Amino acid sequence: xxxxxxxxxxxxxxxxxxxxxxxxxxxxxxxxxxxxxxxxxxxxxxxxxxxxxxxxxxxxxxxxxxxxxxxxxxxxxxxxxxxxxxxxxxxxxxxxxxxxxxxxxxxxxxxxxxxxxxxxxxxxxxxxxxxxxxxxxxxxxxxxxxxxxxxxxxxxxxxxxxxxx
Amino acid sequence: xxxxxxxxxxxxxxxxxxxxxxxxxxxxxxxxxxxxxxxxxxxxxxxxxxxxxxxxxxxxxxxxxxxxxxxxxxxxxxxxxxxxxxxxxxxxxxxxxxxxxxxxxxxxxxxxxxxxxxxxxxxxxxxxxxxxxxxxxxxxxxxxxxxxxxxxxxxxxxxxxxxxx
DNA sequence: TCTAACTGCTTGCAAATCGCAACTGGTTTC
DNA sequence: GAAACCAGTTGCGATTTGCAAGCAGTTAGA
Numbered sequence: 001x002x003x004x005x006x007x008x009x010x011x012x013x014x015x016x017x018x019x020x021x022x023x024x025x026x027x028x029x030x031x032x033x034x035x036x037x038x039x040x041x042x043x044x045x046x047x048x049x050x051x052x053x054x055x056x057x058x059x060x061x062x063x064x065x066x067x068x069x070x071x072x073x074x075x076x077x078x079x080x081x082x083x084x085x086x087x088x089x090x091x092x093x094x095x096x097x098x099x100x101x102x103x104x105x106x107x108x109x110x111x112x113x114x115x116x117x118x119x120x121x122x123x124x125x126x127x128x129x130x131x132x133x134x135x136x137x138x139x140x141x142x143x144x145x146x147x148x149x150x151x152x153x154x155x156x157x158x159x160x161x162x163x164x165x
Numbered sequence: 166x167x168x169x170x171x172x173x174x175x176x177x178x179x180x181x182x183x184x185x186x187x188x189x190x191x192x193x194x195x196x197x198x199x200x201x202x203x204x205x206x207x208x209x210x211x212x213x214x215x216x217x218x219x220x221x222x223x224x225x226x227x228x229x230x231x232x233x234x235x236x237x238x239x240x241x242x243x244x245x246x247x248x249x250x251x252x253x254x255x256x257x258x259x260x261x262x263x264x265x266x267x268x269x270x271x272x273x274x275x276x277x278x279x280x281x282x283x284x285x286x287x288x289x290x291x292x293x294x295x296x297x298x299x300x301x302x303x304x305x306x307x308x309x310x311x312x313x314x315x316x317x318x319x320x321x322x323x324x325x326x327x328x329x330x
Numbered sequence: 331t332c333t334a335a336c337t338g339c340t341t342g343c344a345a346a347t348c349g350c351a352a353c354t355g356g357t358t359t360c
Numbered sequence: 361g362a363a364a365c366c367a368g369t370t371g372c373g374a375t376t377t378g379c380a381a382g383c384a385g386t387t388a389g390a
Binding site for chain 1: 171172173174175176177178179180181182183184185186189190193211212213230251254255257258259261262263264265266267268269270271272273276277280
């Protein structure tokens with residue numbers, strides 16, 4: 001990551017942080033998979049991220065203020081990674097990116113369901129999800145109503161079980 | 166670009182095409198700068214793309230079906246690149262990415278105005294813009310009303326002239 | 331208490347990609 | 361006829377990637 005900017009264009013500035021093959025994947029797993037530990041991100045990575053790449057990306061996202069890192073009180077060696085507000089505000093981008101992938105590439109059925117729900121839910125669902133993430137990652141008060149994350153996860157598990165059968 | 170997919174996740178599939186430092190920059194210039202020729206993309210590139218990288222990305226976007234290439238009848242050597250429908254459907258992503266960059270990074274004032282207009286206009290403006298792009302790139306009938314591209318370009322030129330003074 | 335598994339990384343290395351600069355063969359303009 | 365312009369290509373050093381192995385310490389179970 002260069003320390004100077006290629007241009008002051010807002011799209012370029014966003015891409016200078018997010019425009020690579022792994023950064024958004026890591027954030028996706030933290031967001032939708034609620035993975036908060038290094039090993040968790042490493043071992044459950046669908047795309048098989050390498051440990052050195054993961055370490056590098058976490059360091060970068062940390063220094064750019066998209067995530068934060070804290071000690072896990074339950075384990076001396078564990079670190080908890082949390083989404084910061086800028087990362088939470090990527091939800092609409094994830095939703096559109098998922099919808100685009102769904103429409104224009106051949107997604108597998110089980111992995112498609114969450115993108116579908118997110119697309120159907122629209123900005124109102126995204127806002128609810130963002131509030132939930134602020135609770136989970138930033139310590140904001142727990143929002144009322146059914147958990148969006150649980151809804152997404154349950155739908156995914158259901159389709160996975162169904163397609164496996 | 167690997168010929169196999171890392172996973173069937175729609176977000177990952179989108180990132181396998183768009184997740185690098187240049188692809189979206191090239192598409193942005195074609196979309197918002199209406200640049201359709203190689204030299205045009207090369208010489209007016211704000212970020213200074215290299216010719217070999219540009220050639221590679223155009224080839225890739227072509228093979229992935231995001232853009233098309235045609236001879237320019239006015240000049241034997243000129244090729245006209247056009248956005249295909251999948252690329253036109255990236256408009257909401259550009260809008261959100263710009264809005265995110267605007268909010269979380271330090272964009273320069275002149276380059277910020279288009280992202281601002283796109284954000285304020287919301288999905289209805291995006292849809293109008295997409296219809297306009299279908300006219301400009303796919304030969305669809307010209308939509309009625311004021312051109313969104315002209316609106317964006319004029320606003321940009323105005324702010325640029327103003328900040329230069 | 332011993333041991334195996336787990337913790338967040340780091341290191342070494344080969345391969346791929348990037349970025350820069352120069353260059354190519356052809357076309358068009360003046 | 362010369363200069364500018366056209367879409368790229370080529371060569372090369374520097375950076376980044378991906379893979380495998382390893383590390384110092386911590387924890388859980390027998």
